[in-house]
Amino acid sequence: MSNSPDLSLEDKEKGSFGEHIPVQPRVLEVAPDDVIVNRFSFMGPFLSRLFAVGVEARGVERVPEDQRETKNTWNNLLMWWSVNTVLTTIPIGVLAQEIFTLTLPHAIAVIFCFGALGALMTAFIATLGPQTGLRTMIITRYSSGYVGCTIYSILNILTQLGFSTTCVILGGQTLASINPGTLPLVVGIIIVGIGSLIPCFIGYHMVHHYERFAWMIITIVMLFLWGLGAKAGFDINAQKSIEDTGKSLSSDILSFGGIVFGSFTGWSPVAADYNCRLPADTPPIKVFLLTFFGLFIPICFVEILGAALMTITKQDYVDAFADGGTGGLLGQVLSPWKGGGKFVLFLLAFSVIANNIPNTYSAGLSIQALGRPFAMIPRFFWTILCFVIYTVAGVAGREHFSAILSNFLSILSYWTAFFIVIVAEEHFIFRRKNGALGGYNLDDWDSPKRLPLGIAGVLAGMFGVAGAIVGMAQVWYIGPIGALAGTEFGADLGFELAAAFAAVTFPPLRWLEIRYTGR
Known part of the structure; x- marks a missing residue:
């Protein structure tokens, strides 16, 4: 890629909440597909045909302003609605009773409160996409340098592969439960994995096209589940006799x-x-609100459904969950519809594809963000590799879905909490109009000598890890503060302390880094 900056375009654009971000100088860019074809000339004709039929060539390279062909911001709402109105979201609500014995009212309150906080933080990160033209992991280079970006990319690869593994396991379980004994679970997992791979292989536009419509049918299916569950009999006091009290309930x-x-x-x-x-x-407040509601409404709607289904006390439903987990329970809920219920279960099984698409697509991008040697390999190659990894992992862990889900999501919240805090403090403190740096030099996204050294970001991240360790409460480890906050099994304060430790340490460390390095 050759750059010819036009320095006459150095005006400032207003950022997300009033700060100013330098407009990227106009660049003359060699098309990404031409770069890849020339780099792998022995496969030139094959690659040219791939790109000609619409396979995305661009990886983590910045998207210049004159190539921002997408203008429909409402896709943001529809995409997140499709991604989260899926079968995979239901078991998270199920955990409220299965693991923590919470009554439905307490489960709903937790989902609303912690969900709103999480949606706010994720919606902020979303606003940085249009402002910078960069992928999320590349944006971390402006707060944590090349080294910090590499660390975050590794964590994100593990995160997306973990999400993908839970997706294919649950989708496979549900397919196998439609006609027990006819479709092996392993085959179901592979089918769901292949379905997830195809849109991701093609790229950005196919991902958005699929997600723009996927929500329609599955939202109706979720309403069916609500209705059938209510007919079977929700009992909001079903867990009342076994719910903990006092300090244990807080835990x-x-x-x-x-x-x-x-x-x-x-x-x-x-x-x-x-x-x-x-x-x-694009108005950042519009991106923020569409992302917030695209996350908050469907996730709450479906997680609360999962919690509500666990309040059905009829023995057939209890036995179905004991024998087949969430997939078995859903099969029992749909059983009054006989063949029609099996068709709905089929739709539910394939709904996880909408959830798994962004996992697969972004995992490939995060591999490219590890550094230039990885970025030189076409994005779609890494997408295929990710598909192979999580499908094999799903087959290997297919009998331990609930344990994988609960442990994975708890640990996930630790690093995302301090990651968001560090990016936000860099954005609002140091990159604001009157801040120490006054904006983002977007040409520097792949220039280690111009980006921050990353000392402040990495050290603040390590403090965040320390906060998570002392506050966490997992089956395999309970931190000292987590133990004090709870009873026998502790109370998980990992993400709260991870965010707090990073928030306190990053500003002074970053100020020192800028003072002595100028970047």
Whole structure:
């Protein structure tokens, strides 16, 4: 890629909340597909055909303003609605009773409160996409340098692969439960994995096209589940006799809250990936609100559904959950419709594809963000590799879905909390109009000598890890503060302390870094 900056375009554009961000100088860019074809000349004809039929060539490279062809900001709302109105969201609500024995009113309160906090933080990250034209992991280079970006990218790769693994397991379980004994679970997992791969292989526009419509049918399906569940009989006091009290109840609420928070902020490391092609002058408040409601409404709607289904006390439903987990329970809920219910279960099984698409697509981008050697390999190659990894992991862990989900989402909330805090403080303190740096030099996105060293960001992240360790409460480890806050099993304060430790340490460390390095 060759750059010829036009220095006459150095005016400032207003950023997300009043700060000013330098407009990227106009560049003459060699088309990404030409770069890849020339780099891998032995595969030139094959690659040219791929790009000609619409496969996305651009990876983590910045999208210049004159190539922001996407203008429909409402896609932001529809995409997140499709991504989260899926089968995969239901088990998160199920955990409220399965693991923490919370009554339905307490589960709803936790989902609303911790969900709102998580949606706010993720929606902020989404606003940075149109302003910078960069993918989320590349944006971290402006607060944590090349090294920090590499660390975050590794964490995000593990996050997206973890999400993908839970997706294919649950989708496979549901397919296998339609006609028990006819479709092996392993085959179901592979089918769901392949369905997720196809749009991601093609790229950004196909991802948005699929997600623009996927929500329609599955939203109706979720309404069916609400109706059938109500007919079977929701009992809001079903867990009343086994729910903890006092300090133990507080512990359950905090621990489940961490899982809910993680289900929202799990999208923060990829939130800017799906609107970096919007025009730079797109109103950030519009992006913020559409992302917030695109996350908050469907996730709450579906997680509360999962919690409500666990209040059905009829023995057939209890046995179905004990034998087949969430997929078995849903099969029982739909059983009154006989063949029609099996068709709905089929739709539910394939709804996880909408959830798994951004996991797969962004995992490939995060591999490219590890550094230039990885960025040189076409994005779609890494997408295929991710598909292979999480499908194999899903097959290996198919019998331990609930344990994988609860532990994974809790740990996920720890690093996303301090990641968001560090990016936000860089944005609002140091990159604001009158801040120490006065904006983003967007030409520097891949220039290690011009980006921050990353000392402040990495150290603040390490303090965030320390906060998570002392505050966490997992089956395999309970931190000292987490132990004090709870009873026998502790209370999970991991994400709260991770965010607090990073928030306190990053500003002074970053100020020192700027003072002595100038960047």
